[in-house]
Amino acid sequence: MMREPDEALLQLGRRLRAEGYRFTCVSPATHARNNARPGSERAATLRDVFGWSRPFGASLLSPDELAQLRVAQVLSEQGSLWRATVRWSTLDELLLVHSAYPTLASDAVFFGPDSYRFAQVIHDHLQRTATPVQRAVDIGCGSGVGALLIARAAQHAQVSAVDINPLALRYTAINAALAGVSNLSLASSDVLDGVDGSFDLIVANPPYMFDTAQRAYRHGGGALGAQLSLRIVEEACERLNPGGSLLLYTGVAIVEGRDALLEAVRLRLAGPQWAWTYREVDPDVFAEQLLEPGYEHVERIAAVALTVNRSA
Known part of the structure; x- marks a missing residue:
């Protein structure tokens, strides 16, 4: 039986998949260049939040999604904004959770x-x-x-x-x-x-x-x-x-x-x-x-x- 944080993360994945979410994970260098472009400082879409690891305002996600992130223990505060500490990437029909960009932590889980x-x-x-x-x-x-x-x-x-x-x-x-x-x-x-x-x-x-x-x-x-x-x-x-x-x-x-x-x-x-x-x-x-x-x-x-x- 899954722990509550894991079940919350699983349910978030199911919701993203149901909404047709897709993201191809790129190299760290390509990721950095995309995020450095003007207008990319803040997330505007779910792909920005869970793919490009951009900070976002609380109004971007539904209250249920924010609650799931909190229960899953993958939400961090960044000033007045929030940031997901996981990414979701797709490989054919698979949807996979892994560590957010940049992967600096010693226990980061890489996908790319x-x-x-x-x-x-x-x-x-x-x-x-x-x-x-x-x-x-x-x-x-x-x-x-x-x-x-x-x-x-x-x-x-x-x-x-x-x-x-x-x-x-x-x-x-x-x-x-x-x-x-x-x-x-x-x-x-x-x-x-x-x-x-x-x-x-x-x-x-x-x-x-x-x-x-x-x-x-x-x-x-x-x-x-x-x-x-x-x-x-x-x-x-x-x-x-x-x-x-x-x-x-x-x-x-x-x-x-x-x-x-x-x-x-x-x-x-x-x-x-x-x-x-x-x-x-x-x-x-x-x-x-x-x-x-x-x-x-x-x-x-x-x-x-x-x-x-x-x-x-």
């Missing part, structure tokens, strides 16, 4: 362009594979995108959504309820430490930046953010069933033309039991990160997709 690309990687795999999925897990589930897509496509499967962030698990539970998904379970887990057994499908979209604030949704560890991605490859391969697959969507800092993640993957997956592919999904993402400390020698950041299949 990487989420859409991650979803496409999962969709493409499910369209191609003939291996039935009985048990799956989404590592570092965030808003639950990966787990929800698998649970909807394989309704007989047991799907786990795991994360170290309690707020991510809260939002995933609400998003699952909003999507009407019943074959999804939640667990607090550092990679796979919190769940037992093996899996037919493991998916992950981990953070891959070097973040000086070490925010969990953004910091991938190591010198340039690849540490968590490598750990996922290592631990996931140990937990794949014969015939099972790992889908890792992540990013990599390219230095002097070298992809250190690809080089490490080649070493780890050198045995005959592994068949794998590695491709650049987008050769140049988050260019603004190159201005941050630690990235002085990085040429670009590429979004990549690794698919690993364990022989049957």
Whole structure:
């Protein structure tokens, strides 16, 4: 049974969906540029409130909507105005709650362009594979995108959504309820430490930046953010069933033309039991990160997709 704040947030999502609300979540840089335009200082529509994270006057929302935000504990005061501390974004028919812009808090739950690309990687795999999925897990589930897509496509499967962030698990539970998904379970887990057994499908979209604030949704560890991605490859391969697959969507800092993640993957997956592919999904993402400390020698950041299949 849901707590009252979660039920209020779920009901708000249902109301937005019934009203035909849609919002495509953009990169932080694009979001900032849109909000910096003249006339964008204050919300005028529901998309401004719950998509663009703009402050709004109390008269913009109905009394019921304001009450729901208060009960859900996602309303903050900003002078004489208010601001929602969550965003709602759409992915096809899914409506997903996640953290408001800007995502500065250490427990922020990210959703954005990487989420859409991650979803496409999962969709493409499910369209191609003939291996039935009985048990799956989404590592570092965030808003639950990966787990929800698998649970909807394989309704007989047991799907786990795991994360170290309690707020991510809260939002995933609400998003699952909003999507009407019943074959999804939640667990607090550092990679796979919190769940037992093996899996037919493991998916992950981990953070891959070097973040000086070490925010969990953004910091991938190591010198340039690849540490968590490598750990996922290592631990996931140990937990794949014969015939099972790992889908890792992540990013990599390219230095002097070298992809250190690809080089490490080649070493780890050198045995005959592994068949794998590695491709650049987008050769140049988050260019603004190159201005941050630690990235002085990085040429670009590429979004990549690794698919690993364990022989049957």
